Amino acid sequence: RKILIVDNTAYCGSMNVAENVLPSEIFYEHEEGDVREEDTEDSEEKKKKKKCNDENYERNKTNMINNFNNDINKGNMYDDFNKDINKKRKCLEYYDLHIKIKGPAVKDLADVFIDSLKMSKSLINREPIEEQKKYQDENSCYVQVLESNVLRKIRSIQSTFDYIIRNGATNNIYITTSYFLPPGFLRRALFSALYKGVNISFLFSGNSDVFGDVPATYYIMKKILKKIDRKKKALLEYNNIISNYINLHKSFIRYPIIFDKYYNNYQKKKKERKNKGSMNFYLFQEKHCHAKNLVVDNLWCSIGSYNWDRFSSRRNLEVMISIFDKKICDKFIKEHQNKIIHDSIQITLSQLINRNFFQIFMSYCAYHLGKLSGRNIFDGLSNNNKKTILRKAIISKYLNDNCIQNISLNMMWGV
Known part of the structure; x- marks a missing residue:
């Protein structure tokens, strides 16, 4: 989480307090x-x-x-x-995106900051700030603060991303992230949007600060592009078989009305398959792309600290600012496209297949090591997991001992 609260203003995004962020x-x-x-x-x-x-x-x-x-x-x-x-x-050097906020969302961000202090077990105490005034002008927009705290069963970022990609996206999705090792629910959501005809553009880091991150990204890109290529080939074969079958038997159909109905449905589905979306990958050069940004259909966007990896989804404390405003979305899209044109290179399936054996092997090892380290099995090494189990045991023991007594006392109306 990257949060800064100054009086009635809040700042949130991907920028750390470090020398790397200063050009x-x-x-x-x-x-x-x-x-x-x-x-x-x-x-x-x-x-x-x-x-x-x-x-x-x-x-x-x-x-x-x-x-x-x-x-x-x-x-x-x-x-x-x-x-x-x-x-x-x-x-x-880092490439980051940060946002300045005023209004009621400042209090929500301050509450998330206080939650971070509690989770860090710090001796510093901060009281909740007062409610902030709402702005009603041409520059105002709808803002929602999303957070992720898996230990407290708060997964608003994960659920929002899953829903907005599956059900909200109809035309395009722009994703900028520094670490790309997506969990299963995000991969399934992306393919669900892709098969509906949504065009997806990714901007990753080509110079990561984490050893093995870029090779692992190469592996997952190859895995996704090969799956898309197999789907395309299977659809082409299916279309050829069906079209040949229809042409052979078209003259022998006794019920032309029923045939025309099924034939029209086939042509409609064929057009839908042709209009399926695309998925393009770009690697940011020279600097480390540390920004975290998601834009859906030029209407909804989010910015914050959440990465598309298993650590952010399952362990880390994260925060995102979701914004429903076309002007801001257009600015983010323009920034995304400018970085693609001037500072990035596109990665295709042919480039990934033609890499040498050593590079492919390194990518394979880096991906599976990152995937293994992100599994929940490693949470057993943390003391927080034991404390959560102990807390649940105390609550269940209290309910078992006092629940019946409290219910019986409440039922005694005449006393």
Whole structure:
């Protein structure tokens, strides 16, 4: 969860508080500003010296020359310092998406933040903030805060994604995520939307900060594209068999009305199969794509910390902001398409098949290791699971001991 609450404003998205999120240009400008503050002090001293009497003019002139030489030396020192920073700073830069929110949703985000504090067992206590005023202007929109806390049986992100992809998507879906190892319910939802004719575009990271993430992504992309290719070939064979069968027996049909009815249904289904959707994969280059964004049909979108992997679905504390607004969705789609055109490469099935044996083997191992580590069997190593079982046992023991007594006392109307 990435949440920041400042007075009546909230910030949420994928950006961490780290050096990776700061671009090199801004980093260097910041360092330059720190050095140039001393230069401004020197310039003020110059102005003071200029106001001296004519008798000290020669001395002021020499001071100005000395200061000018100092500025040149400082500029050279800054260039050397800039080069040293460039050498020292070798961390991978991140591409993130963040959003600023005002209104009633700020309180909901603050409640999620308090929940995170409780789950971290921190000694810091925060009281819930007051209700925020609702905005009624041209820039306002419908916002809902979604969260995931599996230990407390809160899965609003998972259920919303499953529902909106299966039932809400009719034209297109744009997905930007940093780690792609989707659980079963998300894979089934994607294929359900694909078979309805929805075009799906993925933007993944081609330079991940997690070892083995990119090879595992290659494996799951190959797995999905091969399944789509098999479906297409099977449909083509089916269409050829049915069309040949109809052409052979068309002249021998005794009941043309019934035949025309079934034949029209076949042609209708054939058109529907041809209009099936597409699924395209793109890998973001140079930087690590750390953004998490989902846009459905240019109307509904979400942004936050939820990744399309098993850790986010089954373990991590996550938060997403869902927005129902066409203007904001169009901005996210434009950002997605710009990154695809200028900073990404498309991955096709032929490229994945033609990789060498070592790359395929590494992808296979990375995928299955990631899949194994995301299974619920590893939750048994956590103390939280034991505490949950103990809490359930205490509650059930209390109900068994006191439930009948409480019911019998409530039934005694005459007492």
